[in-house]
Amino acid sequence: MKQRVYIDTSVVGGYFDEEFAKDTVPFFESLQNGERIVIVSNLLNDELLLAPVHVRVLLQTIPSEYVEQVKRSPESELLADRYIAANVVGKTSLDDCRHIALATIYKADVLVSWNFKHIVNLARIKGYNGINRQHGYNVIEIKTPKEIMNYGVNN
Numbered sequence: 001m002k003q004r005v006y007i008d009t010s011v012v013g014g015y016f017d018e019e020f021a022k023d024t025v026p027f028f029e030s031l032q033n034g035e036r037i038v039i040v041s042n043l044l045n046d047e048l049l050l051a052p053v054h055v056r057v058l059l060q061t062i063p064s065e066y067v068e069q070v071k072r073s074p075e076s077e078l079l080a081d082r083y084i085a086a087n088v089v090g091k092t093s094l095d096d097c098r099h100i101a102l103a104t105i106y107k108a109d110v111l112v113s114w115n116f117k118h119i120v121n122l123a124r125i126k127g128y129n130g131i132n133r134q135h136g137y138n139v140i141e142i143k144t145p146k147e148i149m150n151y152g153v154n155n
Contacts, residue, residue, distance in 0.1 A: 003110065003148075004068065005031075006039040006103035008096075009047045010114035011145060012058055020114050020145075027112070027145035028058070034066045041102045042071045043095065068106075076101040082135065088127030093118045100128050103140050110141040110148055120144055 014020030015028055031038045040059060048056045059067070080097035083089065089096060096118040103111040113119040120142055129139040 002035070002037050004037045004039055004108050005148065006041070006099070006106070006108035006111045007044065008099045008111070008113045008115065008119065009044055009051075010119075011112050012044070012048060012055060013051070014114045014145065015058055016055060023144065023146035023149070024114075026149060028061070030149070031062045031066060034063065037066055037068055038062060039068045039070055039103070039106060039108050041099070042069075043098050043102065047095070070102055070106045072098060072102065073105070076105050079104060079131070079135065079137070082131050083128055086127060086131050088124055088131065089118050097128075100140065100142075104128075104132055104137050107138065108140065110143050112143060112145055112148060114144060 011024060011027070014024040017024075030036055038059075048059070076098060079101035080094060083097040083100065084091055084094060096115060099113070100111065100119065111119070118124060125140075125142050128142075132139055
């Protein structure tokens with residue numbers, strides 16, 4: 001079974017960022033080659049509406065059979081609100097919480113991000129997963145593109 005990865009906006013932007021491109025470009029190549037299934041949320045699509053055209057069209061380079069589209073729901077909104085209520089992050093990070101909630105609810109194998117402040121952060125990950133466990137959800141793995149390139153491919 002192919003690894004299902006949920007990506008946030010930082011990963012799409014990282015493709016074009018000098019600091020992150022070295023690790024993000026091969027990650028996208030793995031998606032384009034069907035080595036993984038990418039989970040794309042309507043939240044990600046909404047956030048990309050504000051990006052330059054060359055950033056917005058990057059997701060279109062991934063064949064549709066390797067893309068799973070998911071949508072925000074009352075359940076995901078409630079879970080995101082629970083992260084905020086537990087002070088995992090502040091209210092200004094609600095969209096980050098929504099990404100975590102969507103990845104959790106749709107049972108992604110891993111959430112991939114370059115957001116070290118609010119997402120790929122050990123204390124935050126423990127907080128998100130504590131709330132997940134408290135409310136009957138599985139824990140969510142959270143990694144950077146660099147960390148997962150050799151993890152779970154074609155497993």
